[in-house]
Amino acid sequence: DVVMTQTPPSLSVAIGQSVSISCKSSQSLVYSDGKTYLHWLLQSSGRSPKRLIYQVSNLDSGVPDRFSGTGSQKDFTLKISRVEAKDLGVYYCAQTTHFPWTFGGGTKLELK
Amino acid sequence: EVQLQESGPGLVKPSQSLSLTCSVTGYSITSNYWGWIRKFPGNKMEWMGYISYSGSTSYNPSLKSRISITRDTSKNQFFLQLNSVTTEDTATYYCADLPFFDYWGQGVMVTVSS
Numbered sequence: 001d002v003v004m005t006q007t008p009p010s011l012s013v014a015i016g017q018s019v020s021i022s023c024k025s026s027q028s029l030v031y032s033d034g035k036t037y038l039h040w041l042l043q044s045s046g047r048s049p050k051r052l053i054y055q056v057s058n059l060d061s062g063v064p065d066r067f068s069g070t071g072s073q074k075d076f077t078l079k080i081s082r083v084e085a086k087d088l089g090v091y092y093c094a095q096t097t098h099f100p101w102t103f104g105g106g107t108k109l110e111l112k
Numbered sequence: 113e114v115q116l117q118e119s120g121p122g123l124v125k126p127s128q129s130l131s132l133t134c135s136v137t138g139y140s141i142t143s144n145y146w147g148w149i150r151k152f153p154g155n156k157m158e159w160m161g162y163i164s165y166s167g168s169t170s171y172n173p174s175l176k177s178r179i180s181i182t183r184d185t186s187k188n189q190f191f192l193q194l195n196s197v198t199t200e201d202t203a204t205y206y207c208a209d210l211p212f213f214d215y216w217g218q219g220v221m222v223t224v225s226s
Binding site for chain 2: 001037039041043048049050051054090092094096099100101102103105106108
């Protein structure tokens, strides 16, 4: 299975601060079609997970451009600029390139 | 608007079967892929399997032969059955459209306990 190593496991931030979350995979996530199926999800407290970014860097509709996703092959980063209170929760990276599809261990973003 | 809703018992006894239903509105399950994901106490998430638009299935090998995903296209529902459950199957179970996680159900917490 592809192991997704997400760091840090938790982040304490002040409102307005910028943060980055790392996600490293044990294999390249480039699929045979040339695309990279690495996605970022946010699970806010008491809610279902919600996708923020798909295929490394594509923001979902309604997701503010304070969020950005970068990376390639085995190394990916989610950056959040100017953190707001509504950004708090657990962030996950997930890959759907290789079976079985796997998730990172999560990064809990909380207020300092 | 696409909506998914899980339903099923919140308590299952060890060695019995866990059965959940996902009802989909706003999108036909004869298009796309539909699957189950679970979140264990703590943060660990696991993809369990999916059923495709054609009815074919794919499962996480970690679940070996315990899992079955089926569907009823007339009701636009798909189902999860997990056999021989243990306390390690205690989790919140989500249905979602795959492989891009566009839409999720609200989740159902299932506890395995005698």
